[in-house]
Amino acid sequence: MSANIIAEKDGFLIRVAKAEDVTNYYEQNFCPLDKEVARLTGCKEAFTKEEVTSFFLKSLEDNDRYFFLIIAPDGRIIGESVINEIDWDLRSANFRIALYHITERGKGIGTWATEVTCSFAFEELRLHRLELDVYSFNSRAEKVYLKAGFKREGVLRDAIMDEGKYADDILMSILEDEWRALKR
Numbered sequence: 057m058s059a060n061i062i063a064e065k066d067g068f069l070i071r072v073a074k075a076e077d078v079t080n081y082y083e084q085n086f087c088p089l090d091k092e093v094a095r096l097t098g099c100k101e102a103f104t105k106e107e108v109t110s111f112f113l114k115s116l117e118d119n120d121r122y123f124f125l126i127i128a129p130d131g132r133i134i135g136e137s138v139i140n141e142i143d144w145d146l147r148s149a150n151f152r153i154a155l156y157h158i159t160e161r162g163k164g165i166g167t168w169a170t171e172v173t174c175s176f177a178f179e180e181l182r183l184h185r186l187e188l189d190v191y192s193f194n195s196r197a198e199k200v201y202l203k204a205g206f207k208r209e210g211v212l213r214d215a216i217m218d219e220g221k222y223a224d225d226i227l228m229s230i231l232e233d234e235w236r237a238l239k240r
Contacts, residue, residue: 063172067129068165070137070172075116077125077133082108084133085156093156096194098216120144122176126155126169134160137173139181147184147232149177166197170204178235185231191216192224205238206230 060072073081086108094101115123120142126135135155142149153169155161177183188206190197206228214222 062124062176065168069127070124070169071127073116073123073125075113078109078112081112081133090156090158092158093154096191097154124173126165137169139173139177147182149183149186151186151188167200167203170200174204174230174235178232183232185229187229190226190228191218192226193218198226201228205234
């Protein structure tokens with residue numbers, strides 16, 4: 057496996073994002089962005105090419121971020137898995153993941169990518185804590201996180217609007233000793 061590939065399964069890859077990926081990243085995932093992805097991640101539904109490419113390239117330069125792409129067997133970029141907001145003193149970071157295409161959901165790819173990214177965070181980066189937040193209407197993602205060992209820490213009640221109704225923002229984390237116990 058190449059040094060940039062951190063995992064491979066059934067032809068799918070998780071690898072480090074590179075500057076030469078920027079055009080495919082934009083064209084394969086943001087033209088247009090799936091409305092359900094925007095809803096589940098809390099981002100806006102439309103981005104300009106400049107917004108996406110600028111963010112992508114800036115992300116590659118951040119010292120507090122590891123930006124991985126999820127690649128389908130046919131070579132398409134179908135998602136991302138990111139460790140960001142790293143606090144090296146506390147050995148703590150945020151985690152986020154997105155699968156951009158409905159056709160790729162429900163196949164275990166998100167579960168696999170979450171586990172691979174957690175493994176990288178705890179084994180390679182030697183982090184102590186990985187945290188995330190997930191909206192209460194995204195029960196599928198919450199199940200993935202629970203399966204990967206994340207625990208609910210709290211709930212920001214009625215913190216967001218979803219289709220005209222209030223919804224909760226669920227805070228979750230996993231600690232290094234919990235990860236290691238899960239892997240035994």
